[in-house]
Amino acid sequence: MASVSINSPVAQSGVRNDEPGALGRAMLTTRGLIISRILFLAAVLLTWEFASGRIISKFWLSTPSAIMQTLWKWLHDGSLWVHLEATLTEMSLGYVIGCVAGVFIGLVLGFLPTVYRVVVPFLGGLYCLPKIALAPLFVILLGIDLGSKVALVAISVFFLILYATLDGIHDIDRDLVQALRIMGATRREIAMKVLIPGCLRWVFTGMRIAVRYAFTAAILGEVIASNRGVGYLIEAFSGQYNSTGVFAAMLVLVACSLTASELLTRWESSATHSKAGV
Amino acid sequence: MPRGDTMLENRPKPTPVSAANTGGAMVRMQDVAKDFSVRGKETRALQPINLTVNRREFVSLVGPSGCGKSTALNLVAGLLTPTSGQVFYDGQLVQGLNERVGYITQKDTLLPWRTAADNIAVPLELRCRNESRKVIRERVAEMIELVGLRGFDKHYPGELSGGMRKRVALARTLIYEPETLLMDEPFGALDAQLKLLMHDQLQRLTQQRKMTVMFVTHDLAEAIALSDRVVVFSARPGRIRAEREIPLDRPRDVFKVRFADTFSRLHEELWNELKDEVVKGTDV
Numbered sequence: 001m002a003s004v005s006i007n008s009p010v011a012q013s014g015v016r017n018d019e020p021g022a023l024g025r026a027m028l029t030t031r032g033l034i035i036s037r038i039l040f041l042a043a044v045l046l047t048w049e050f051a052s053g054r055i056i057s058k059f060w061l062s063t064p065s066a067i068m069q070t071l072w073k074w075l076h077d078g079s080l081w082v083h084l085e086a087t088l089t090e091m092s093l094g095y096v097i098g099c100v101a102g103v104f105i106g107l108v109l110g111f112l113p114t115v116y117r118v119v120v121p122f123l124g125g126l127y128c129l130p131k132i133a134l135a136p137l138f139v140i141l142l143g144i145d146l147g148s149k150v151a152l153v154a155i156s157v158f159f160l161i162l163y164a165t166l167d168g169i170h171d172i173d174r175d176l177v178q179a180l181r182i183m184g185a186t187r188r189e190i191a192m193k194v195l196i197p198g199c200l201r202w203v204f205t206g207m208r209i210a211v212r213y214a215f216t217a218a219i220l221g222e223v224i225a226s227n228r229g230v231g232y233l234i235e236a237f238s239g240q241y242n243s244t245g246v247f248a249a250m251l252v253l254v255a256c257s258l259t260a261s262e263l264l265t266r267w268e269s270s271a272t273h274s275k276a277g278v
Numbered sequence: 279m280p281r282g283d284t285m286l287e288n289r290p291k292p293t294p295v296s297a298a299n300t301g302g303a304m305v306r307m308q309d310v311a312k313d314f315s316v317r318g319k320e321t322r323a324l325q326p327i328n329l330t331v332n333r334r335e336f337v338s339l340v341g342p343s344g345c346g347k348s349t350a351l352n353l354v355a356g357l358l359t360p361t362s363g364q365v366f367y368d369g370q371l372v373q374g375l376n377e378r379v380g381y382i383t384q385k386d387t388l389l390p391w392r393t394a395a396d397n398i399a400v401p402l403e404l405r406c407r408n409e410s411r412k413v414i415r416e417r418v419a420e421m422i423e424l425v426g427l428r429g430f431d432k433h434y435p436g437e438l439s440g441g442m443r444k445r446v447a448l449a450r451t452l453i454y455e456p457e458t459l460l461m462d463e464p465f466g467a468l469d470a471q472l473k474l475l476m477h478d479q480l481q482r483l484t485q486q487r488k489m490t491v492m493f494v495t496h497d498l499a500e501a502i503a504l505s506d507r508v509v510v511f512s513a514r515p516g517r518i519r520a521e522r523e524i525p526l527d528r529p530r531d532v533f534k535v536r537f538a539d540t541f542s543r544l545h546e547e548l549w550n551e552l553k554d555e556v557v558k559g560t561d562v
Contacts, residue, residue, distance in 0.1 A: 182355060182377060182379065183400065183454065185406075194389065
């Protein structure tokens with residue numbers, strides 16, 4: 001993921017830049033890296049612009065310039081915001097519901113091993129089910145508006161976070177728990193001081209991964225049945241064989257997804273002590 | 279779920295202090311044996327042993343690797359239940375975890391997400407002690423000084439060396455002054471000078487706070503310098519091969535005590551007992 005490599009120590013510090021890379025060659029300096037990336041992007045865009053209409057028909061491939069114009073137009077007439085708002089609302093509502101429920105149920109099951117043993121096969125079955133298969137059901141139950149998409153996003157996120165939380169709890173060293181019990185810690189204190197902080201890293205990792213799943217679920221929900229949203233744009237434009245519109249909508253998605261993922265990475269590294277080598 | 283099942287299980291109430299029993303035995307192991315089953319095969323770790331540790335006594339257990347010394351401590355802490363026999367603590371049968379002991383295990387059990395200082399503070403944050411923030415901060419600073427970790431209080435366990443982590447674990451146990459200390463090779467990872475300093479501190483603390491100590495070590499000299507009594511275990515399956523009182527005066531100068539005649543005589547005697555067992559132990 002590009003957003004991660006920007007944060008890597010090699011890219012950030014000026015000191016380590018001369019270290020050889022995997023092949024023994026010197027690594028790029030920070031500025032060199034940025035320039036190289038810009039050049040790479042420019043080369044791709046120029047090739048695309050050139051090839052379109054000459055090698056492959058514009059009808060299929062569109063051109064970067066046309067895509068930018070379309071985006072510009074959407075920005076100006078405000079239509080982008082309507083769709084973006086719809087998608088982001090579905091996504092964030094579903095994401096928050098899924099995360100809260102996932103962590104909560106995960107902790108409850110982590111603390112109640114007997115209940116966990118009873119329900120684990122059923123959870124496993126639901127987890128394996130491709131969530132998209134539920135989309136038509138949600139449309140029937142909740143209509144083609146916000147509700148069905150939120151439900152689809154929430155259920156996709158829920159299982160990821162649930163399993164991340166459970167894995168986190170099961171990964172905790174039992175000796176830590178015993179050490180605190182010998183000191184006289186109560187169940188509640190063990191939960192607060194060992195189990196919850198111990199699974200936090202797993203939860204954060206799950207939450208970061210879940211962002212992409214949340215987007216996918218929101219877009220899929222819109223593609224299946226909706227009247228607004230970025231997924232709706234993609235569906236509507238591809239129905240009209242308007243490749244420029246499809247590409248422009250996709251670009252919006254990439255931008256949103258990267259931003260969300262990057263924000264979560266920053267939040268995670270400030271909230272947990274990743275450098276502690278846990 | 280292999281791990282979580284016993285994490286939060288209900289445990290028996292901590293055994294109340296029995297007032298009647300103040301002078302005598304703190305720990306009494308009566309015909310205690312322990313078997314472990316490894317891949318379906320029963321292995322005897324500890325042959326039936328009888329061992330009594332008196333109140334305020336410092337007893338060291340020495341013996342070759344795998345002789346059941348750590349098993350003995352685990353039994354006293356209530357982390358293991360004996361296959362046969364009974365373990366009494368302060369006159370009461372040990373059932374479930376024994377919360378009246380402080381246990382410094384061989385493996386350090388620091389919380390990786392807490393700094394050294396915050397790890398040391400854990401016992402004082404618990405409701406059963408519940409000290410004010412100010413008191414905690416002061417006592418943690420004191421302990422950090424005591425175990426020679428000044429300047430490392432803000433480091434995470436992952437950023438500390440093995441010896442430093444050991445000292446954090448030691449500080450975390452000493453800070454709440456449990457009436458009995460179980461120590462499993464606490465100074466194994468320390469360099470010789472630091473070890474002597476820690477011996478001095480440990481002796482002072484345990485004398486001052488009137489603690490009872492069961493101390494497992496490989497180091498015979500360490501055992502003699504610190505203890506009132508040294509117990510030599512045989513090679514696996516462990517049994518008690520020899521016991522010697524250490525008639526050196528308290529408080530001892532842990533630096534100079536090694537040059538006393540009594541010390542070298544005891545060392546030789548105990549080494550003669552231990553030698554054969556170490557040879558046997560390494561054969562296996």
